[in-house]
Structure formats: structure tokens, C-alpha cells
Amino acid sequence: MAGEEKNEVETIEDGEIMDSDDAEAADTPAVFNRNAIETDELELANLPGVQAYSATTLERGLVDQATNAFVKTSNDPQKSKPQSQILDFDDQIATGELTPFELLQRNNQEKLQRIKDAYAKEKTAGKTKKRKSDPTPSTSTSASKRSRKIKQELRDDDEEDSTYTPDTEVDDEDDDWLEEDESEVDKAPKKKGKNRGKTLLSKGRDLTKKIKDDGNDADYNERIRKYQDSASIESGDSSLGTEDEEYHELENNFKINAAVWNKLYKYQKTGVRWLHELHEHCIGGILADEMGLGKTVQIALFLRSIAESNVKSRIFDYSGLGPTLIVCPATLMHQWVKELNTWFPLCRVFIFHSSGSFHGRKDDLIQKMAVKRKNGSVMITSYDTFAIEIDLFSRIDWYYAILDEGHKIRNPNARVTLAVKELRTPHRLILNLDH
Numbered sequence: 001m002a003g004e005e006k007n008e009v010e011t012i013e014d015g016e017i018m019d020s021d022d023a024e025a026a027d028t029p030a031v032f033n034r035n036a037i038e039t040d041e042l043e044l045a046n047l048p049g050v051q052a053y054s055a056t057t058l059e060r061g062l063v064d065q066a067t068n069a070f071v072k073t074s075n076d077p078q079k080s081k082p083q084s085q086i087l088d089f090d091d092q093i094a095t096g097e098l099t100p101f102e103l104l105q106r107n108n109q110e111k112l113q114r115i116k117d118a119y120a121k122e123k124t125a126g127k128t129k130k131r132k133s134d135p136t137p138s139t140s141t142s143a144s145k146r147s148r149k150i151k152q153e154l155r156d157d158d159e160e161d162s163t164y165t166p167d168t169e170v171d172d173e174d175d176d177w178l179e180e181d182e183s184e185v186d187k188a189p190k191k192k193g194k195n196r197g198k199t200l201l202s203k204g205r206d207l208t209k210k211i212k213d214d215g216n217d218a219d220y221n222e223r224i225r226k227y228q229d230s231a232s233i234e235s236g237d238s239s240l241g242t243e244d245e246e247y248h249e250l251e252n253n254f255k256i257n258a259a260v261w262n263k264l265y266k267y268q269k270t271g272v273r274w275l276h277e278l279h280e281h282c283i284g285g286i287l288a289d290e291m292g293l294g295k296t297v298q299i300a301l302f303l304r305s306i307a308e309s310n311v312k313s314r315i316f317d318y319s320g321l322g323p324t325l326i327v328c329p330a331t332l333m334h335q336w337v338k339e340l341n342t343w344f345p346l347c348r349v350f351i352f353h354s355s356g357s358f359h360g361r362k363d364d365l366i367q368k369m370a371v372k373r374k375n376g377s378v379m380i381t382s383y384d385t386f387a388i389e390i391d392l393f394s395r396i397d398w399y400y401a402i403l404d405e406g407h408k409i410r411n412p413n414a415r416v417t418l419a420v421k422e423l424r425t426p427h428r429l430i431l432n433l434d435h
């Protein structure tokens with residue numbers, strides 16, 4: 001670290017933090033000692049007018065200083081109010097009432113309302129004064145300026161610039177289909193961690209071997225035909241898949257089949273709205289609800305709403321849902337197929353794995369994925385296959401990349417983590433970071 005000015009504040013013992021009372025007494029800000037680096041450690045330090053500090057000491061000092069300030073504030077009943085308010089708000093996020101963005105928006109609205117109220121008060125007071133006595137300069141201009149400024153700040157917060165440029169080239173390299181020994185596919189699924197009593201519904205993952213993906217054209221056409229037949233017959237469950245024209249409107253011109261939306265629990269609806277907020281801001285996110293609370297379902301519904309809304313992408317040159325990649329443990333691949341078939345039946349779902357129903361060259365399957373479909377296509381693969389075949393996966397510009405059981409990429413140097421970094425996609429989501 002280098003700075004042009006010499007630190008004039010009184011320093012104390014190495015790494016020690018000056019108590020803020022002492023700092024107040026001394027009428028100086030609280031500071032920590034910045035260790036000057038030995039001049040022979042850094043050539044820069046030999047330059048005239050430049051002073052070098054140890055970055056580690058600087059960072060540690062800042063963290064300690066912030067911690068001390070926080071502890072002091074929270075022990076002070078006068079100052080602790082904002083913290084308790086924050087906890088209340090956090091509760092609303094934790095219980096699935098609001099998304100963090102909605103909370104911010106609400107806070108901003110409240111702030112704006114307070115300004116408006118103060119402005120209205122000032123105005124009334126001003127009028128009364130004017131009537132009663134000499135005209136005094138009005139404060140309304142500055143209040144409305146303040147209000148305009150805050151509104152502008154709120155608008156500015158919403159504007160994000162993205163420079164992602166997709167490259168759609170797919171080359172024709174000849175690859176043999178990899179027959180992996182992923183015996184975990186055959187194993188009964190094991191739930192990790194403690195059951196914290198929150199699980200709503202059991203996954204029934206041992207059924208998954210019977211579920212076929214849409215890798216085979218004939219099977220896929222048959223599934224869609226059956227679904228359309230059943231959807232045209234009015235039955236109790238047909239609402240999950242019918243093309244009802246009734247939609248629930250979401251923000252930014254997105255919508256979702258109303259019958260399906262109404263099947264979601266409240267916190268799941270909040271989750272889907274939050275996924276849309278991330279999408280709009282082009283930022284990735286981690287959906288880490290407890291096991292079995294419906295993360296897979298929320299993702300399926302979110303993808304479905306993107307397909308159904310057919311909104312023009314801010315990044316790609318098309319509307320609706322583009323090719324989406326889901327990477328998960330091999331034991332969960334067929335469960336994903338099942339949930340997608342249930343909640344988003346028109347989507348074509350491919351498994352890229354030796355247990356999938358596609359028989360042919362791997363790059364033919366990848367090319368099939370690259371085709372834009374009205375109802376989207378989702379490719380599911382295992383972490384092992386993904387890491388081995390990263391060259392193939394990185395040929396596509398993925399619309400979304402979703403990592404289930406995302407703690408698999410916890411090790412920054414693991415092959416799979418490095419492979420994930422090679423993926424070309426503007427939208428990344430992680431599920432189940434850790435349990």
C-alpha cells in the first residue's frame with residue numbers, strides 16, 4: 001500500500017487499536033498502527049514521497065476497528081435501534097415474506113415517503129408563516145430537490161451495464177461417448193445433514209431410474225403428445241401443464257401460468273420473484289433453502305416463466321429461454337428430469353451422461369442443445385462428466401448455468417471448479433451451498 005501523504009496521526013503499538021474514547025479525547029479519528037514495510041522488501045518504498053504499508057496489517061487493523069465500533073454501538077441503547085430494525089427486516093427475508101430487493105425497495109419507498117411527509121409539513125408550516133407574518137424564503141425548493149435527487153439515485157441503482165458478448169460457434173470435433181463408471185447413479189439417494197424437521201415432501205429419489213430424459217426424439221415426441229392429450233382433458237392435475245391463458249404477472253413483463261403459480265407456497269413465490277430480480281440485474285445467486293423445501297421446483301418455475309414470457313434477452317439476440325445447463329450429483333439427475341417434466345412439461349430435457357437416453361456422438365447432443373426452442377431446453381449432467389467434458393460444454397453460450405449441491409466447487413483448485421469458470425454464461429445460480 002502506498003500513499004503520498006505522511007501519516008500525521010499519533011501511532012500506538014503494532015497492530016493495537018486505539019480506543020475510540022482515547023481517539024475522541026485526542027480529537028483524532030481512531031487509528032491503528034500501520035506497519036511500515038522494510039525498505040528492502042519493496043522497491044517502491046525507496047521512491048521519494050512514497051510511504052509503503054503492510055497490506056495485511058492494514059486490512060486486519062480495519063477489520064478490528066470496525067468490529068470494535070460495532071460492539072460499542074450495539075452495547076449503547078441509544079445507538080442500537082437501527083441494528084434491531086435490521087434484525088426485524090432480516091426476519092422478513094428469512095421467513096420468505098420479502099426478497100432482499102423488495103426489502104430495499106420498501107425501505108427506499110419508506111425513506112421517500114418520510115421525505116415527502118417532511119416536505120408536506122414544511123410546506124404547510126411555510127404557508128402558515130406566510131399568512132401570519134413576513135414572507136420568509138421558502139424551503140420547498142430544497143426539499144423537492146432532495147426528493148428528486150433520491151428518486152434519481154433509486155433509478156440509477158436499477159441501471160446495470162452488461163458487456164457479455166456471446167459466441168455461438170460449435171465445432172465438429174469427433175468424440176466418442178464417454179462411458180463413465182459412476183456407480184453412484186445406482187445408489188439410493190442419501191440425505192445429507194440432519195433432518196431439521198422442515199422438509200415438506202419427500203423426494204422419492206429411488207424412483208428416478210425409471211424416468212427417461214428427452215434425449216431420444218421419438219420418446220420426447222411421445223411424451224409431449226401424451227402431455228398435450230392429458231392437458232386437453234380436464235382433470236385435477238392438468239393445471240400443472242395446461243396452456244391456460246391465465247397468467248400471473250411478475251415484474252418487468254415476466255409472467256407465469258397462474259394455475260402453476262398458485263400451487264407454490266408463499267416462500268417459493270418469493271424465491272421465484274427473487275430469481276427474477278437477480279436475472280434483471282444480471283447477477284448470480286445462491287438459493288440455499290433447507291433440503292426438500294422446493295429449490296428444484298422454484299428453478300423449474302423460474303425457467304418456465306422465462307420461456308412463457310418470451311421477453312427479449314438483454315444479452316442474447318433472442319427472446320425466451322435459451323439453452324440451460326444444470327450440473328448436479330449423478331444421483332440427482334433423473335430427479336431433475338422428473339421435476340422439470342412435472343412443473344415445466346414442454347421443456348425438452350437432455351441428460352448428458354452415460355445413463356441418459358441419447359445414443360450418438362457427444363457433440364451431436366451438444367449441438368442439439370444449441371438449437372433455440374420455444375419452450376427451452378435444459379441439459380443435465382453430473383459434476384464428473386462436466387469436468388471431463390468441459391471442452392464440449394464450453395462450446396455453447398449457455399443462457400443459464402445452475403449448479404445443484406454447489407459445495408462441490410468449494411475447493412478453488414479442484415478440476416470441477418476450474419471447469420465451471422470456463423463456462424460461457426451471463427447467468428449463474430448455485431443451489432444448496434452447504435448443509
Ligand SMILES: Nc1ncnc2c1ncn2[C@@H]1O[C@H](COP(=O)(O)OP(=O)(O)OP(=O)(O)O)[C@@H](O)[C@H]1O
Nearest residue numbers: 201202203263264265290291292293294295296297
Ligand atoms: N408447492 C409444491 N406443491 C407440491 N409439491 C411440491 C411443492 N414444492 C415442492 N414440492 C415437492 O416436494 C419435493 C421436494 O421438492 P424439491 O425437490 O424441489 O426440493 P429441494 O429443495 O430441491 O430438495 P433438495 O435440497 O433435497 O434437493 C418434490 O417432490 C417436489 O415436487
